[in-house]
Amino acid sequence: MFDDITSELRALMPELRGRLIANASLADITWFRVGGPAQVLFTPADEADLAYFLKRKPRDLPVFVMGLGSNLLVRDGGVAGVVIRLGRGFGEIKIEEGGRLRAGTAVPDVKVARAAAEAGISGLAFYRGIPGSIGGALRMNAGAHGRETKDCLIGARAVDPEGNVHVLSLADMGFTYRHSAIPETWIFTEATYQGAPGDPAEILKEMDAVAEYREQNQPIKERTGGSTFKNPPGHSAWKLVDDAGCRGLRVGGAKVSEMHCNFLINDRQASGEDVERLGETVRARVKAKSGVTLNWEIIRLGSPRPGAAVGEALAILDNTVDQAQS
Numbered sequence: 001m002f003d004d005i006t007s008e009l010r011a012l013m014p015e016l017r018g019r020l021i022a023n024a025s026l027a028d029i030t031w032f033r034v035g036g037p038a039q040v041l042f043t044p045a046d047e048a049d050l051a052y053f054l055k056r057k058p059r060d061l062p063v064f065v066m067g068l069g070s071n072l073l074v075r076d077g078g079v080a081g082v083v084i085r086l087g088r089g090f091g092e093i094k095i096e097e098g099g100r101l102r103a104g105t106a107v108p109d110v111k112v113a114r115a116a117a118e119a120g121i122s123g124l125a126f127y128r129g130i131p132g133s134i135g136g137a138l139r140m141n142a143g144a145h146g147r148e149t150k151d152c153l154i155g156a157r158a159v160d161p162e163g164n165v166h167v168l169s170l171a172d173m174g175f176t177y178r179h180s181a182i183p184e185t186w187i188f189t190e191a192t193y194q195g196a197p198g199d200p201a202e203i204l205k206e207m208d209a210v211a212e213y214r215e216q217n218q219p220i221k222e223r224t225g226g227s228t229f230k231n232p233p234g235h236s237a238w239k240l241v242d243d244a245g246c247r248g249l250r251v252g253g254a255k256v257s258e259m260h261c262n263f264l265i266n267d268r269q270a271s272g273e274d275v276e277r278l279g280e281t282v283r284a285r286v287k288a289k290s291g292v293t294l295n296w297e298i299i300r301l302g303s304p305r306p307g308a309a310v311g312e313a314l315a316i317l318d319n320t321v322d323q324a325q326s
Contacts, residue, residue, distance in 0.1 A: 002039035002080060009040065009082075013056040018044040018089075026074045026083065026302075030066075031131075033223050035074025035272040036302060038083035046089035047159065047189045054187075055163030057082070063161070064301060065187045067133035068108060071140070071226050073279075075310065076272040077303035086135060090189060095119045099195045100154070105135030105188045109142065112193075113207055122198025123152045128207040129214050131226050138188045140297075141175040145210055150175035157190040158182060165189075178230050178297060219257045223266040228279055229294040237294055238262035241282055244289040251278040251316070276300060277314040284315035 004022040024041035027033050044050035057063070062081030066072055090104035093115045101121060103112050112134060113127035129144035130137060138156055141149045156168045166186070174181025182188075214220055229237040238261050241247070247261040253270030256278065257263040264275055283294045304310050 002037070002078065006040055009057065012058070013053060016053060016056075017046075017049045018042055018053065024083075026066075026069070026079065029085070030069030030072050030074055030225075031223060032069075032073055032225050032266050032270075032272075032275060034076070034266060034270055034275055036076050036078025036305075038079045038081075040082045042082050042084050043087045044084065044089060047157070047165065049089070050084070050086075050187065050189065051159050051163040051165055053084075053163075054159060054161060063185075065135070066301075067106065067136045068131075070132045071136055071298055073225055073275055073298050073300045074272055075276065075300065075302040076305040076308070079302040084187065086133075086187075086189070090135075095121070099197060101193045101195065103134050103191055103193070105133060105138065105190060107134050108132070109134060109137055116193075116195055117198075117200055117203035117207060120198055120200050120203070121195035122203050123147075123195040124193060125203050125206040125210060128210040131220070134191050135188045138173070138191055139180055139182075139184075140178045141173075141180055142178075145213075148175070152193045152195060153191060154194045155192045156188055158186040158188045161185045217260055219259045219263050219265055222257065222263075224257070224263050225275075225298045227262050227297050228264050229262055229283070230297045232292050232294065235290075235292055240286045240290055240292055240294065244282070244285040246282045246285055249278065249282065251275075251281060254278040256282060272302075273304060273308055273314070276310065277316065280312055280315040281317075284312070284317055 001023050006020045006022045021041045023037045026038050027035050065084045086106040090106035092104050093107055094102040099121050101116055109127040109130040109132055113124050116124040126145045126147040130142045137149045153170055158166050231237050241261040246256050248258045249256045252274035253268035254274040255265050255267055257265050264278055286294050
C-alpha cells in the first residue's frame with residue numbers, strides 16, 4: 001500500500017471534476033490480471049479536466065497513462081504516482097463528411113471499426129483485430145492484417161505534461177513500426193481518420209474474417225497481453241520463439257501459449273514477476289538459439305516486489321524452468 005495523497009492533490013486542484021482513487025487495484029483492470037496497485041488512479045472528466053490536472057499537479061509527481069490494459073504488464077510492487085485512465089469523457093465517436101471519423105482515445109479499436117463499417121467507411125476494418133484502445137493505437141502505430149494506424153490517420157490531439165493541448169498532423173506523429181515519435185509523456189485524447197466509401201455489408205464481412213482469424217489463431221479467451229514481442233526486421237517473433245523450443249514453456253502461473261507462441265498467458269494465478277520472468281527467459285533462449293534480440297511490445301510498468309529483480313536479470317538460463325515450473 002502506498003501513502004494516500006489524494007487529499008493533497010484535491011487541495012491543489014479544487015476545480016478538478018475527475019475521480020481520484022487511492023491504492024487502486026490495477027490487476028482488476030488489466031488483461032493479464034497481475035500486478036500491484038496504483039498509488040492514485042485518476043479518471044479525468046474530459047480533455048480540459050486532464051489539462052487542468054497536469055497544470056496543477058506537483059512537478060515531481062510521476063504520471064503514467066493506460067488505456068484498456070490490453071498491452072500492459074504491471075509489476076507486483078505497483079506504480080508510485082498517478083496512473084491516468086481515460087474514461088467516458090474520451091469515449092465518443094463522430095462520423096463526419098467526406099468519409100472521416102473522429103474518436104476519443106478511450107474508445108476500443110473494435111468499436112471504431114464497427115462504427116466505420118456501419119457508416120460505410122472502408123479502411124478501418126483491420127482495427128477489428130487489435131485488442132486495445134485508440135490511445136494505444138496512436139502510441140504504437142498499431143496494425144494488423146497488412147494495415148497500420150498510419151495508413152488511415154490524418155490527425156490527433158494530445159496534452160503535454162504541462163497541460164498544453166497540441167493538435168497534431170499525421171506527419172507530426174513520426175510513425176514507424178510499432179512506434180510514434182510523440183514524447184511518451186504526452187497523452188493522446190482524440191484521433192481523426194480518413195476512410196473511403198464502402199459497402200457496409202462488405203466491410204462487416206471483412207471484419208468477420210478478421211475476427212475468425214483471431215479466434216482460430218490467437219488465445220483471445222485467455223488472460224493475455226496480446227503480442228509480446230515486436231517482429232525483428234526480416235523475422236517473425238513467433239517463429240523465433242518456436243524455434244528456440246519455447247512453445248508451452250512455463251514459469252509459475254505464466255505460460256507461452258501453445259496456440260500462438262508470441263502470446264504469454266496467465267492460466268494459473270500468475271504474478272507479474274512470473275510473466276516478466278517468462279518473457280525474459282524466452283528472450284534469452286531466442287538470443288542463444290538465433291542470435292536475434294527480441295524487443296518487448298508489451299509495456300512493463302511499475303516496480304517489482306521488494307528485493308526482486310526486473311528485466312534481463314530475471315531470465316532463467318538453464319533448464320530448471322522446464323523441470324520445476326511445468
